[in-house]
Amino acid sequence: MxxxxxxxxxxxxxxxxxxxxxxxxxxxxxxxxxxxxxxxxxxxxxxxxxxxxxxxxxxxxxxxxxxxxxxxxxxxxxxxxxxxxxxxxxxxxxxxxxxxxxxxxxxxxxxxxxxxxxxxxxxxxxxxxxxxxxxxxxxxxxxxxxxxxxxxxxxxxxxxxxxxxxxxxxxxxxxxxTSLVFEELSEVLLNYNLRDAQIISSGSYWDANIEIDILTLTDKMEIYVGECKWTNHRINKSELHKLEEKCQKLEIVPFQMILFSKRGFSKELKNMQGKNLALYSSDDFEALLKNASHTELIESFI
Structure with a gap:
């Protein structure tokens, strides 16, 4: 969650x-x-x-x-x-x-x-x-x-x-x-964008052979899978293929696949965006600041 x-x-x-x-x-x-x-x-x-x-x-x-x-x-x-x-x-x-x-x-x-x-x-x-x-x-x-x-x-x-x-x-x-924090925040962003749905389970998925950065399941049995890349280059179609292969091995059919990138995506990937594929770059995380109070300073571990 x-x-x-x-x-x-x-x-x-x-x-x-x-x-x-x-x-x-x-x-x-x-x-x-x-x-x-x-x-x-x-x-x-x-x-x-x-x-x-x-x-x-x-x-x-x-x-x-x-x-x-x-x-x-x-x-x-x-x-x-x-x-x-x-x-x-x-x-x-x-x-x-x-x-x-x-x-x-x-x-x-x-x-x-x-x-x-x-x-x-x-x-x-x-x-x-x-x-x-x-x-x-x-x-x-x-x-x-x-x-x-x-x-x-x-x-x-x-x-x-x-x-x-x-x-x-x-x-x-x-x-x-930084990749791990980016992955955690990416899950937060995905769930924020799914806030009108009832999320049953969300987080990373791993077993002996497969790791997926984000796997979210809703009450409508819709599966969202995501991969996060904090690198200094744009993400291309090969990352989508890798995620598709993981889903096949896990025997799941995702409702939507999501890629999160520090620096954006190739033109080919951008042209593939739609119901089955969503793309998020760093700028999209600004959505997490909506409806937030700027008077609450709570981040200290002390």
Missing amino acids: TNIKLLEQFRSFYFRNYPDDMETQIKYFSIFGGLGQDVDTSKPLAQLIEELILQNFDTLNEKIEQLTLNEPNNKRLLNALAVGDRRIFSAFKRAGLNNGNGGGTLNFLQEKGIVQIEYSREAQSKKISKHRISHKVLFTYPFIRFWFYFIYPHIKEIKEKNYENLFKSIEDKKNSY
């Missing part, structure tokens, strides 16, 4: 900072969403990361340690969830935890409101393979995910004021990092 908390944070971030366009909004929100500070989105990201995070590192690190009780297992699992595939069992393995202490750690992080579980819908599929189904985890606040994706792995260097490897990592992985 629509992630109301993320939508509220997205709106709050916009009305607090008024970025020039939606691409900038999404890019900066994916890092600073939840930080609860004014963000001058006219400045380069690297400059803002240094000003808002690195220059305030001691204060922010203390707040993170309070949030996690400075417990190593909590921080290792958050790092594993941030940089991995979000699947619970693989995150336990990456963090060096077993099902026992890993489960206890995950429960604590849920209770603190740091993460939330995205439950697998594989059992709802016609094709159920014989393997252990693993649920996934989403971060409640983009900034905490940024911290454990980029800051935590370089924390010793940062304490020594050595930022070279940190900024290299951010530059190399920034699109990959």
